Amino acid sequence: MKRTVFFLWMSVGLLAGCLPALGQNPAPAIVPAPTPAPVDSTRQVRSAADTIPAFNGPTIRIGNSELTAEGDSLVRAADTVLVTRGQQDRMHKIIPKQATIRSLILPGLGQAYNRQYYKIPFIYAGFGVMGYLFVRYRGLAKQAEDGYRLLLYGDESSGTAQKVEEVVIGTQIVRSSQTAKAYYDLFRRYRDLNTLLSVVLWGVNAVEANVAAHLKTFDLSDDISMRLEPAVIPMPGTGLVPGVRVALTFK
Structure with missing residues (x-):
């Protein structure tokens, strides 16, 4: 009985000592972070990567370009950089087929297309020589033909055939119809040969224009490379033999 009363007394004492502490606000163990101030979402901080300056004028120049204001945005205007004659020549796109067709239409036109x-003067000088020789040998062949007829049949211009002893062909004096016939065949061959050479020169002119156009468009950049690769080469009588292969890369 005494023990029960003692425990009750101790319980009441402890309860009385804790009542004043329950009336106070205890300090929290963890202090919360302060609440951030509200931010207006309509105001955005401008990106650091955006380096276009703000302006109020009609245009602004950045490098070689001009920017114009259109509403609230910037629009790139047409580039006003002048191109030099050398840059125009480098931008001239050469098509070998076009150069060949132009040369076949008119000699020298393909060379002009290739710049x-x-x-061109050498081409027309060749045609000039061929034309001169053609006219000359055609005239000599005509003289030899007329001389052959005079020596063979005589002069019939007066109505009666008069015998002709000699004729002049070019700078040569001919007294035989057989000699006149030989001169005629010789000069005729030279005349026909110049006609053929003129046609050949026309074709060479077209081929040269095509080759020059291909050389102008040939890629000489660093993309062309060569490398060595191991390979197995079949050899007759010995079978497969290890070797080296050279590989050229054209890009």
């Missing part, structure tokens, strides 16, 4: 004007 190789210095070749």
Whole structure:
């Protein structure tokens, strides 16, 4: 009985000592972070990567381009950089087929298309020589033909055939119809040969324009490379033999 009373007394004492502490606000163990201030979402901080300056004028120049204001945005205007004659020549796209067709239509036109004007005088000089020789040998062949007829049949211009002892062919005096016939065949062959050479020169002119156009468009950049690769080479009588292969890469 005494023990029960003692425990009750101790319980009441402890309860009385804790009542004043329950009336106070205890300090929290973890202090919360302060609540951030509200931010207006309509105001955005401008990106650091955006380096276009703000302006109020009609245009602004950045590098070689001009920017114009259109509403609230910037629109790139047409590039006003002038291109030099050398840059125009480098931008000239050469098509070998076009150069060949132009040369077949008119000699020298393909060379002009390739911008190789210095070749045109040589082409027409060749045609001039061929034309001169053609006219000359055609005239000599006509003289030899007339001389052959005069020596063989005589002069019939007066109505009666008069015998002719000699004729002049070029700078040569001919007294035989057989000799006149030989001169005629010789000069005729030279005349026909110049006609054939003129046709050949026309074809060479077209081929040259095509080759020059291909050389102008040939890729000489660093993309062309060569490398060595191991390979197995079949050899007759010995079978497969290890070797080295050279590989050229054209890009």
